Amino acid sequence: MKKINASIITIGDELLIGQTIDTNSAFIAQELNKIGVWVKRRVAVGDAWDDIWQALDEEGKNSDIIIITGGLGPTADDITKPLLCKYFGGKLIVNDDVLKHVQYLFDQIYRRPGPMLERNLKQAEVPDVCTVLHNARGTAPGMLFKKNDKVFISLPGVPHEMKGLIVNEVIPRLLKEFDMPVILHRTAFTSGLGESMIAEHIKDFETALPAHIKLAYLPGYGMVKLRLTATGDDKEQLEKELDAQFDHLKALVQHVLVTDTDEGLEVVVGKILREKGKTMGTAESCTGGYIAHLITSVAGSSAYYKGSIVCYANTVKEDILKVKHDTLVSVGAVSEETVIQMVKGAIEQLRTDYMVATSGIMGPDGGSTEKPVGTVWIAAGNKEKIVAKQFHFRFDRERNIRQTAHTALDFLRKFILANS
Amino acid sequence: MKKINASIITIGDELLIGQTIDTNSAFIAQELNKIGVWVKRRVAVGDAWDDIWQALDEEGKNSDIIIITGGLGPTADDITKPLLCKYFGGKLIVNDDVLKHVQYLFDQIYRRPGPMLERNLKQAEVPDVCTVLHNARGTAPGMLFKKNDKVFISLPGVPHEMKGLIVNEVIPRLLKEFDMPVILHRTAFTSGLGESMIAEHIKDFETALPAHIKLAYLPGYGMVKLRLTATGDDKEQLEKELDAQFDHLKALVQHVLVTDTDEGLEVVVGKILREKGKTMGTAESCTGGYIAHLITSVAGSSAYYKGSIVCYANTVKEDILKVKHDTLVSVGAVSEETVIQMVKGAIEQLRTDYMVATSGIMGPDGGSTEKPVGTVWIAAGNKEKIVAKQFHFRFDRERNIRQTAHTALDFLRKFILANS
Numbered sequence: 031m032k033k034i035n036a037s038i039i040t041i042g043d044e045l046l047i048g049q050t051i052d053t054n055s056a057f058i059a060q061e062l063n064k065i066g067v068w069v070k071r072r073v074a075v076g077d078a079w080d081d082i083w084q085a086l087d088e089e090g091k092n093s094d095i096i097i098i099t100g101g102l103g104p105t106a107d108d109i110t111k112p113l114l115c116k117y118f119g120g121k122l123i124v125n126d127d128v129l130k131h132v133q134y135l136f137d138q139i140y141r142r143p144g145p146m147l148e149r150n151l152k153q154a155e156v157p158d159v160c161t162v163l164h165n166a167r168g169t170a171p172g173m174l175f176k177k178n179d180k181v182f183i184s185l186p187g188v189p190h191e192m193k194g195l196i197v198n199e200v201i202p203r204l205l206k207e208f209d210m211p212v213i214l215h216r217t218a219f220t221s222g223l224g225e226s227m228i229a230e231h232i233k234d235f236e237t238a239l240p241a242h243i244k245l246a247y248l249p250g251y252g253m254v255k256l257r258l259t260a261t262g263d264d265k266e267q268l269e270k271e272l273d274a275q276f277d278h279l280k281a282l283v284q285h286v287l288v289t290d291t292d293e294g295l296e297v298v299v300g301k302i303l304r305e306k307g308k309t310m311g312t313a314e315s316c317t318g319g320y321i322a323h324l325i326t327s328v329a330g331s332s333a334y335y336k337g338s339i340v341c342y343a344n345t346v347k348e349d350i351l352k353v354k355h356d357t358l359v360s361v362g363a364v365s366e367e368t369v370i371q372m373v374k375g376a377i378e379q380l381r382t383d384y385m386v387a388t389s390g391i392m393g394p395d396g397g398s399t400e401k402p403v404g405t406v407w408i409a410a411g412n413k414e415k416i417v418a419k420q421f422h423f424r425f426d427r428e429r430n431i432r433q434t435a436h437t438a439l440d441f442l443r444k445f446i447l448a449n450s
Numbered sequence: 451m452k453k454i455n456a457s458i459i460t461i462g463d464e465l466l467i468g469q470t471i472d473t474n475s476a477f478i479a480q481e482l483n484k485i486g487v488w489v490k491r492r493v494a495v496g497d498a499w500d501d502i503w504q505a506l507d508e509e510g511k512n513s514d515i516i517i518i519t520g521g522l523g524p525t526a527d528d529i530t531k532p533l534l535c536k537y538f539g540g541k542l543i544v545n546d547d548v549l550k551h552v553q554y555l556f557d558q559i560y561r562r563p564g565p566m567l568e569r570n571l572k573q574a575e576v577p578d579v580c581t582v583l584h585n586a587r588g589t590a591p592g593m594l595f596k597k598n599d600k601v602f603i604s605l606p607g608v609p610h611e612m613k614g615l616i617v618n619e620v621i622p623r624l625l626k627e628f629d630m631p632v633i634l635h636r637t638a639f640t641s642g643l644g645e646s647m648i649a650e651h652i653k654d655f656e657t658a659l660p661a662h663i664k665l666a667y668l669p670g671y672g673m674v675k676l677r678l679t680a681t682g683d684d685k686e687q688l689e690k691e692l693d694a695q696f697d698h699l700k701a702l703v704q705h706v707l708v709t710d711t712d713e714g715l716e717v718v719v720g721k722i723l724r725e726k727g728k729t730m731g732t733a734e735s736c737t738g739g740y741i742a743h744l745i746t747s748v749a750g751s752s753a754y755y756k757g758s759i760v761c762y763a764n765t766v767k768e769d770i771l772k773v774k775h776d777t778l779v780s781v782g783a784v785s786e787e788t789v790i791q792m793v794k795g796a797i798e799q800l801r802t803d804y805m806v807a808t809s810g811i812m813g814p815d816g817g818s819t820e821k822p823v824g825t826v827w828i829a830a831g832n833k834e835k836i837v838a839k840q841f842h843f844r845f846d847r848e849r850n851i852r853q854t855a856h857t858a859l860d861f862l863r864k865f866i867l868a869n870s
Contacts, residue, residue: 044668046489047635048479049677049712052472055494059468069466070501074475074492077666081490088508147650167844188669190845215467226569246497248464249608257469292469312760318746319732319739322760326738329814329847331762338760339770340732340742346757346800350770380766394749424587425610427749 033261034208035070036062037089041101041110042187043076054099054192061196066210067095068261077101082113090180095204100187102170111155114184118175120159125171128162129154132169160184163199167191172199181207212265216276217292220283221253221440228254232282243275251436253288253295288440295439296324296331302446303334308383310442312338313351313376315363316390316406320435336380341372351375364389364401366418369409373416386410386442390421392430404430408438410445417445453681454628455490456482457509461521461530462607463496474519474612481616486630487515488681497521502533510600515624520607522590531575534604538595540579545591548582549574552589580604583619587611592619601627632685636696637712640703641673641860648674652702663695671856673708673715708860715859716744716751722866723754728803730862732758733771733796735783736810736826740855756800761792771795784809784821786838789829793836806830806862810841812850824850828858830865837865 038058044050052074059069070093075081082101089096101110115122132154136146153169156162163172163183168191175182183200185192220228225247229236236245242262248255258276262268280290289298303310312321322338325331339350344363347353352375357367372387390406397403404425409418421437423430458478464470472494479489490513495501502521509516521530535542552574556566573589576582583592583603588611595602603620605612640648645667649656656665662682668675678696682688700710709718723730732741742758745751759770764783767773772795777787792807810826817823824845829838841857843850 043664043666043679044677045476045492046479047483047679048476048481048489049637049668049675051476056465056468056471059466061468063467069468070496071505072465072492072494076490085491147646149646149649190849193846217469226567229569230567244463246463248469255469257464259463259467314739314742318751319734319742319758319760320746322734322739322762323743323851326740326760326762327848327851331738336763337766338739338758338762340739340746340758340760342742342746342752342758343756343800349801350759350799379770380763381769426613428747429610431743431747 032209032211034067034095034210035093036067036095036097037070037093038072039082039085039089039096039098040072040074040187041077041082041098042074045074045100046076054187054189057189057193058097058099058196061201062095062097062204063213063215065201065205066213067204067208068213077109079109079113082110083117086117086182090177090182094180094208096180096182097200098182098184099192102184102186110184111157114160114173114175114182115157118157118159118177118182120157122155123158124154125156125162127164128156128171131164131171135169163195163203165191165195166198167194174203212262212268214260214265214268214272215257215292216272216290217255217257218276218280218283218290219253219255219288219292219298220286221288222286223254225249225254228256228283228286232256232279235279235282239275243272251433253436253440255292256283257292288443294324295436295443296328299439299443299446300325300328300331300334302443303384306446306450308446308450309334309336310384310386311336311376311380311382313372313385313387314338314340315342315347315372315388316392317388317431317435317438318342320431321386321388321438324435324439336382339376339379347372350379352378362401364391364405364407366407366409366420369407369418370411370416373409373411377411377413384410384412384442384446386438386445388434388438390430390434392434393427406430406434406437408434408441410438410442412445412449415449452629452631454487454515454630455513456487456515456517457490457513458492459502459505459509459516459518460492460494460607461497461502461518462494465494465520466496474607474609477609477613478517478519478616481621482515482517482624483633483635485621485625486633487624487628488633497529499529499533502530503537506537506602510597510602514600514628516600516602517620518602518604519612522604522606530604531577534580534593534595535577538577538579538597538602540577542575543578544574545576545582547584548576548591551584551591555589583615583623585611585615586618587614594623632682632688634680634685634688634692635712636678636692636710638676638696638700638703638710639673639708639712639718640676640706641708642706643674645669645674648676648703648706652676652699655699655702659695660691663692665699671853673856673860675712676703677712708863714744715856715863716748719859719863719866720745720748720751720754722863723804726866726870728866728870729754729756730804730806731756731796731800731802733792733805733807734758734760735762735767735792735808736812737808737851737855737858738762740851741806741808741858744855744859756802759796759799767792770799772798782821784811784825784827786827786829786840789827789838790831790836793829793831797831797833804830804832804862804866806858806865808854808858810850810854812847812854814847826850826854826857828854828861830858830862832865832869835869
């Protein structure tokens with residue numbers, strides 16, 4: 031079995047000065063992985079001729095497939111297309127199909143008045159040595175080149191356009207071009223134990239794993255993902271073997287297992303609610319709508335999610351959630367009493383079966399000796415019962431918000447499972 | 451002037467299979483940039499001995515500073531520390547300061563019962579050829595190595611710990627070690643014109659820029675950032691020159707300029723409200739709390755932001771925001787009438803000066819011929835006046851939500867500026 035390696039090259043100064051976070055590479059890696067391609071390296075370089083050239087040279091040696099994104103826009107800082115043309119020894123020619131497509135987009139979709147700009151027409155120019163990949167979602171086409179038995183594919187950096195090209199053009203072509211090995215993953219998601227405690231708990235299992243099955247630990251937001259990766263030739267046999275190991279692993283972490291699928295807590299909670307035919311809502315002070323955002327990121331969440339009262343101001347806690355003024359004055363907004371009253375008020379206002387509420391100090395300001403930054407109260411409940419718990423996080427504002435949101439979802443998950 | 455180049459190497463299979471998005475590199479790049487270091491390359495490799503070794507060799511040739519993150523956790527999939535030890539020709543020894551710190555964290559902060567695990571104690575082992583960098587936020591220390599006049603720095607991959615090390619340990623040491631050139635950026639943020647239209651509008655300006663000042667276009671969410679980057683020796687002179695060019699650029703795009711600082715719309719809107727001493731709230735259907743999250747991500751936003759009614763279910767629109775049942779039945783939730791009533795109801799409920807509301811179809815399901823996926827209504831208003839506008843986006847669910855949120859913030863910004 032030959033391992034098929036890929037390199038991803040992303041082009042653009044914005045990646046090197048930290049102005050943009052590279053989310054494209056993760057998507058490309060996921061899609062390549064599904065068909066058995068191992069991404070060996072990811073390289074980001076700036077909009078500089080020599081640096082791009084060097085990356086093409088090096089990755090052409092490292093991998094069988096080289097995916098290049100970015101640098102194809104209509105503006106002058108994009109030098110990728112002429113470079114690719116020279117690198118692969120071609121010349122730029124107008125491609126009629128691309129030209130028609132660009133014209134169609136401008137006339138029918140963007141509905142721009144007046145004639146197209148020279149720079150937009152230029153998008154229809156491609157090196158005559160490439161295979162053009164149709165970009166249904168934008169003007170810049172994908173381009174496929176071959177050199178020394180290696181496949182180089184250049185894609186626009188706009189995530190939405192890149193994704194369409196990967197799924198509709200790149201993956202089908204790679205499947206025809208290469209005889210792929212099988213790479214399989216299984217992921218178990220645990221909460222309540224740190225990375226080293228889990229590692230200690232399953233060290234015998236880990237030691238006994240065969241060489242073609244690897245275990246990885248992925249910590250995040252108070253939870254740890256355990257991922258098994260198997261590589262082989264025979265998909266059916268490999269699946270059987272991997273599933274046996276995965277069952278063993280799941281049994282070992284049964285007491286802290288959240289889900290055996292690689293999915294977020296917002297998906298897990300949604301599945302439980304769907305199954306039970308119940309609804310939920312959120313009452314958010316310190317998380318400021320982030321829990322609502324996580325839940326509504328899931329398509330179809332309107333089946334079980336009704337809404338959130340984001341009560342950043344205390345007046346909103348009083349006016350809408352009916353938190354008692356006395357409570358806010360005597361013990362403050364970050365207190366057990368407040369989050370319990372938030373759950374109670376929000377169940378009445380949003381008319382849901384379940385509710386989770388958060389109140390805390392996310393920082394950098396607002397802390398005190400008694401309630402330092404990172405102090406958080408979370409409550410979950412239904413009409414019959416409400417439970418609350420205090421947490422202490424020690425991160426920066428952004429991480430505190432995310433950690434609180436994930437902890438709240440897990441707290442709600444446990445409440446639903448225990449009270450339904 | 452010698453240009454100081456850096457490479458960032460991130461280690462971990464999770465980056466190569468797309469399970470984790472690399473946000474560390476962006477932070478590191480920003481911090482390095484501030485002190486005049488140009489990040490030339492970013493490379494991600496898996497937890498494989500040969501691949502890490504090769505990356506160290508290559509980046510040691512490409513750059514003066516090599517920052518390595520990840521691969522330092524307490525579990526068996528982390529091979530980075532022994533590799534670094536071998537690569538730099540040292541042996542692992544227990545560092546007393548690190549050991550004391552690990553013990554302190556376990557006893558005083560994590561409050562773990564029982565003795566420490568062998569694997570936790572191992573975190574206090576470092577190669578005897580490195581300078582230890584104190585990790586105040588976790589157990590894995592940073593390590594600084596020198597080889598052939600190049601500086602190699604290894605940091606843990608946990609973002610919170612890495613950030614602390616970069617700011618408190620890495621940057622001060624690099625400033626002592628190198629004589630840095632000056633790199634300056636200016637960013638103007640525009641809304642309302644596409645990348646190619648702006649490029650056409652400012653092409654003469656762009657052509658006339660001197661060689662040491664570069665212009666880049668960064669499109670995103672219906673807006674375009676224009677970034678000028680200048681490199682030189684004399685900070686004062688360079689600043690004067692760059693500011694003159696930037697003033698020229700700003701004048702050219704005056705009609706679409708949102709801000710001349712590299713900051714998000716949520717910060718821009720917050721500054722305007724602070725300045726005017728006014729408050730705002732949000733009423734979110736299709737954005738599901740994402741606007742609230744953007745605004746509350748800004749520290750101190752409680753000074754002007756009161757909260758959000760996330761009314762994912764129509765019952766919440768009726769019960770809390772007093773949207774008329776007849777309206778929802780006759781013209782539907784995604785309509786001009788509904789978003790106007792949402793603004794009106796939310797101003798009353800949240801008692802704010804300004805309000806913005808969203809209702810739309812984010813996909814992939816829920817579209818119809820009349821209202822396809824991507825149809826969005828946005829309204830903004832105060833007690834005296836409410837305006838609404840329809841938008842059509844053509845992206846996937848995630849992008850539609852983000853695009854709607856940013857468009858809504860810009861719509862509100864324009865309303866406030868026109869009505870105050």
